[in-house]
Amino acid sequence: MVGSQAQTLLIRGGDVVSSEEVRRADVFIRNERIERIGALGDVAADATIDAAGKLVIPGAVDVHTHLDMEVGVTRSSDDFTSGTVAAACGGTTTVIDFATAYRGESLAEGLATWHGKATDNAVIDYSFHMTITELARPADDLVAEMVEAGITSFKLYMTYPERLMVSDEVISEVMKAAERQGALVCLHCEDDATIAVRRAEALGAGHTQPRWHAQSRPPEAEADAVLRAIRLAENTGAACYVVHLSSAPALERVRVARESGLDFYAETCPQYLYLSAERYEDAPATAARYVCAPPLRDPHHAEELWEGLKRGHLQVVATDHCPFTSADKRAGLAGGGWSDFTQIPGGVPGIETRLALVYQKVVEGRLGLTDWVDRCCTTPAKLFGLHPRKGEPIAGADADVVVFDPSAERPLVAERLHMNVDYSPYENITVRGWPSLVLSRGRVVARDGEPAGTPGWGRFVPRGPSGRLIES
Ligand code: MN
Numbered sequence: 001m002v003g004s005q006a007q008t009l010l011i012r013g014g015d016v017v018s019s020e021e022v023r024r025a026d027v028f029i030r031n032e033r034i035e036r037i038g039a040l041g042d043v044a045a046d047a048t049i050d051a052a053g054k055l056v057i058p059g060a061v062d063v064h065t066h067l068d069m070e071v072g073v074t075r076s077s078d079d080f081t082s083g084t085v086a087a088a089c090g091g092t093t094t095v096i097d098f099a100t101a102y103r104g105e106s107l108a109e110g111l112a113t114w115h116g117k118a119t120d121n122a123v124i125d126y127s128f129h130m131t132i133t134e135l136a137r138p139a140d141d142l143v144a145e146m147v148e149a150g151i152t153s154f155k156l157y158m159t160y161p162e163r164l165m166v167s168d169e170v171i172s173e174v175m176k177a178a179e180r181q182g183a184l185v186c187l188h189c190e191d192d193a194t195i196a197v198r199r200a201e202a203l204g205a206g207h208t209q210p211r212w213h214a215q216s217r218p219p220e221a222e223a224d225a226v227l228r229a230i231r232l233a234e235n236t237g238a239a240c241y242v243v244h245l246s247s248a249p250a251l252e253r254v255r256v257a258r259e260s261g262l263d264f265y266a267e268t269c270p271q272y273l274y275l276s277a278e279r280y281e282d283a284p285a286t287a288a289r290y291v292c293a294p295p296l297r298d299p300h301h302a303e304e305l306w307e308g309l310k311r312g313h314l315q316v317v318a319t320d321h322c323p324f325t326s327a328d329k330r331a332g333l334a335g336g337g338w339s340d341f342t343q344i345p346g347g348v349p350g351i352e353t354r355l356a357l358v359y360q361k362v363v364e365g366r367l368g369l370t371d372w373v374d375r376c377c378t379t380p381a382k383l384f385g386l387h388p389r390k391g392e393p394i395a396g397a398d399a400d401v402v403v404f405d406p407s408a409e410r411p412l413v414a415e416r417l418h419m420n421v422d423y424s425p426y427e428n429i430t431v432r433g434w435p436s437l438v439l440s441r442g443r444v445v446a447r448d449g450e451p452a453g454t455p456g457w458g459r460f461v462p463r464g465p466s467g468r469l470i471e472s
Contacts, residue, residue: 007031007046009442014051014403016393018058019374027056029399032441036395049437051403057373058393059093059124059400059440060355061380064243064267064318067097068117071345072333077323077420080121081455083351086418088445088453090352091435093124093400094381094390094461098155100131102163107132107142111149115460122458123451124440125400127386129186131155133163135170139177146183150462152385153184155243158225159192159293168232175238184383184467185233186241189225189250190217190294199342208340210287211280214295216341219247222294226250230257230264239263239467241383244320246272246294248304255313263467265383267316268305270357271296271348275425288329289423291344292320310367315379315469319354322347323421349419353412355402356431363406363432385463399442408434410449418451 011027016037026040065087068079078086080097087095097118101110107130114128130151132142143154156171157164166174171187178185198216207215226242230253233240245251245266257264271292276299279290290296308314324345332338333345355376361367381391389398410416412426438446445453 010040010043010045010048011051011056011401011403012048014054014056016056017369017373018393019370019378022369027393027401029401029439029442032399034393034395034397034399034401037393049403053407054436055369055404055406056393057402057404058377058391058397059402059438060091060376061094061386061391062087062092062319062321062351062354063096063316063380063384064269064320065095065097065351066320066322066347067095069322073335074324074328074331074333074345076347077325077328078321078349078351080118080126081123082418082420083321084122084124084126084458085451085453086352088124088438088440089418089449089451091355091402091404091438092351093402093438093440093445094126094386095124095351096127096129096153096384098131099128099151101133103134106136107146111146111151118460120456123445123453123455124458125398125461126458127461127463129153129155131164132170132174133166135173139173140180143174143177143181143183147181150460152182152463152466153186154178155186155188157188158228159188159190159195161192165192168228172232172236175232175236175240178467179236179238182465182467184239184241186243187229188244189222189229189242191221191224194218194221194224203340203342209284210291210341210344213291213341213344214277214280217293217295219249219297219301222247223249223253226253230262233257233262233264240265241467242266243318244269244272244294245305245314247297247301251304251308251313255308258313265315267318268309268314269318269320270350270354271320271425273302273305274357274429276302285326285330288338288344289326290348290425291341292322292346292348306361306366309375310371315375316383317354317358317375318380319350320347321349321351323349323419325422348425349421350425352417352419353426356410356434357426359433360431379469382469383466385466386461389461399439401439402435403437404433405436406433408432408436410434416449
């Protein structure tokens, strides 16, 4: 709770925003749960917070993070402490990180590794997806074992042949098992054959700079892979979720698939909404900071993605938070410096800035308040089996609550943020609106954008069935 003695907390007079409505209401919290929401009058509480003029929203849910992940000789620069501290400062109270079972390793071993990274370290609640890189046993057995462990979503890669990619046959088998067992298949959609050809051409011509990273992974490679994913989902009846969708042609395929009635979903990320391939024209050392996959696109794609978010063709904004310091980017995957774009660790930071960046479109009048909450909080919780415990401001839910000050201003410079990285992709942006108070199960974990949490407070959340949007 707020103070060590307090058992009840009243958040008074804020505008409570759900995915469906905005209403002036008080929120009464007892211990770790929301007990009541409404006009509560002079109810007694151990502590009271005046939320007049503020928005009160459910803690945001980030379903795509890579904390403490080995990449080449380095690792993503945020671990489960620094990463969840930063998440909390920005209003995110649950993350779903990608546990990975590498080839030769059982899923249970991969999951145990990720539990080891997170246990006693997180300041907010967390869960895991499981990345499958081979089928050492029948897919039904693997999925059943993970569902039993509270892991109800699986990640499969259509690229990165060295360590991660699986065949369409494997995707199909996992989809069938997931469909039978109420799990969701998440796909990294980029067509590897296209990438392999373009990469070889670029390197053969001596093109080594970061801009060739983007040239080798064109929007068509994403759209082609999304189409394959749609065919596989059709054939298996499985629910399917495209991670980090980055381009207009891929979005168009998702839209058509959804209109045909498939349980087909897609997320995009702030980097694709705000940044463009112009970043790759910078000096190579700076351009390398923006190497991620899929790569940043030409600006018109971002316009389409915002429109897709508004219309609901895209259902989720997540971060794909995978930060590397400038030094780690410079050192490359093997250490000692990168000689071409294929040796640059891929990923950008974003776990702290997502909620405010999406809110800017609310400020501009292009996205509704309820859409903002829906895409950042409610739908991620529903799709990934966290609802109604997370993602919605309702009685009985965990008291993961953000008091959001719409008049706050915050420049998104590295010095004002808490991610363990020495640059910010958004340093030229000053956002309007920032969380003034963030609660995780009733405990203050951030205040005015500064850390107030305790490592170890965050718990693993076993998840229920994933992949269907159940009406609340
Ligand atoms: Mn990722």
